[in-house]
Amino acid sequence: MQGWKKIMSLADAYKAELKKMLLMKNGIDAMVESHSSRMPSRLAADLYVKEGQYEIASILLFENEED
Numbered sequence: 001m002q003g004w005k006k007i008m009s010l011a012d013a014y015k016a017e018l019k020k021m022l023l024m025k026n027g028i029d030a031m032v033e034s035h036s037s038r039m040p041s042r043l044a045a046d047l048y049v050k051e052g053q054y055e056i057a058s059i060l061l062f063e064n065e066e067d
Contacts (some may be wrong), residue, residue, distance in 0.1 A: 004031070004048040009055055016045035019061060026060055028053045 010016045013034045023030040029050040033041045049057040 001048065003051055005051045005054050007043065007047050007049050007054060007061065009046050011044050013043040013045040016047050019047055021051060023057055023060060026056075028057050028060070030057070 008019075010019070013032065016032045020030045020032050031048050032045050033048065034045045036043065046055075
């Protein structure tokens with residue numbers, strides 16, 4: 001995926017979607033790519049942001065990690 005950079009992998013696609021919404025609310029282009037996890041009842045997901053927005057996205061995500 002040219003122009004996109006993976007910022008994190010999550011075991012729960014729902015949590016990835018929540019983080020995507022947080023980023024988009026702050027003006028950062030983000031997308032989630034879901035895939036099967038080891039647990040059949042859950043989908044794992046990778047969260048991607050535009051390459052030029054990686055640093056600010058990292059700050060936003062890891063600053064809010066305690067929430």
